[in-house]
Amino acid sequence: MTMIQKTAKSNKQNAMAGLLRNFMHLVFPPVCAVCRERLDFRSEQSFCRQCAGSIIYLKKPLCRTCGMELIGEEDRNFLCGECLRSPPTYALARSLVRYQAGVRQLVQKLKYGRDTSVSGGISAIIDAADLTEFTDCRWILPVPLYRQRHRQRGLNQATILAGLFFPEKKQNIRPDWLYRKYNTTPQTTLSGFERRNNLAGAFAVRSDNGLQNAKVCLVDDVYTTGTTVRECAATLIVAGVCEVKVLTLARVAVPQRGRNR
Numbered sequence: 001m002t003m004i005q006k007t008a009k010s011n012k013q014n015a016m017a018g019l020l021r022n023f024m025h026l027v028f029p030p031v032c033a034v035c036r037e038r039l040d041f042r043s044e045q046s047f048c049r050q051c052a053g054s055i056i057y058l059k060k061p062l063c064r065t066c067g068m069e070l071i072g073e074e075d076r077n078f079l080c081g082e083c084l085r086s087p088p089t090y091a092l093a094r095s096l097v098r099y100q101a102g103v104r105q106l107v108q109k110l111k112y113g114r115d116t117s118v119s120g121g122i123s124a125i126i127d128a129a130d131l132t133e134f135t136d137c138r139w140i141l142p143v144p145l146y147r148q149r150h151r152q153r154g155l156n157q158a159t160i161l162a163g164l165f166f167p168e169k170k171q172n173i174r175p176d177w178l179y180r181k182y183n184t185t186p187q188t189t190l191s192g193f194e195r196r197n198n199l200a201g202a203f204a205v206r207s208d209n210g211l212q213n214a215k216v217c218l219v220d221d222v223y224t225t226g227t228t229v230r231e232c233a234a235t236l237i238v239a240g241v242c243e244v245k246v247l248t249l250a251r252v253a254v255p256q257r258g259r260n261r
């Protein structure tokens with residue numbers, strides 16, 4: 001088949017796919033993944049204009065370790081105050097968007113409402129992001145819930161997110177290698193000191209795993225103070241992991257001034 005014939009064929013396939021999508025959208029009109037407002041039936045977007053405008057991607061300059069947004073000129077050696085005071089146990093953490101407005105609603109629907117229909121909206125956020133810093137991770141480990149809470153909720157949002165972040169590496173997602181040994185008080189109700197104390201020794205790894213000398217990516221929904229992922233990373237390093245990178249969908253903290261070290 002010549003190049004021209006191939007192009008003509010793929011143009012035809014694209015046109016057919018577009019027609020089929022329009023037809024499906026006529027039968028099942030597309031709605032905004034956040035507010036469920038009806039979208040134009042020809043729309044290829046996941047969000048209405050207002051909700052799309054409320055989704056804010058984290059922009060450089062970032063803290064080179066924890067990924068916090070910093071204020072000032074771009075400098076790839078920047079560290080935030082927290083990473084300077086207390087260097088994290090992980091090698092690098094990155095979040096895609098700020099935890100506010102539409103993003104907060106998507107996460108809450110997934111987490112508390114068991115509403116996996118928001119997956120399309122979350123995938124749309126992920127598709128527009130650059131995840132090349134995580135391509136060298138051998139295993140993907142969702143931050144675990146305590147098994148009782150997992151049963152109550154019916155799903156672990158971190159495991160669902162891991163599948164959305166890495167659709168090509170589903171066989172490398174290991175939701176049971178890292179687990180919570182006991183139930184802990186929800187972190188959101190505690191102060192910084194209490195958060196660290198609350199989680200000390202809370203995680204463990206299963207003995208039959210491939211974590212020895214491996215690089216892993218730890219996945220969670222929201223990065224708040226980083227206490228949870230620091231504790232998970234410390235457990236993994238003790239278990240023989242050589243490098244932990246952390247990927248979360250959203251980040252709570254507001255930008256702060258960085259320091260060059």
Ligand SMILES: [Zn+2]
Pocket residue numbers: 032033034035036037047048049050051052
């Ligand atoms: Zn909307």
Ligand SMILES: [Zn+2]
Pocket residue numbers: 063064065066067068079080081082083084
């Ligand atoms: Zn930092």
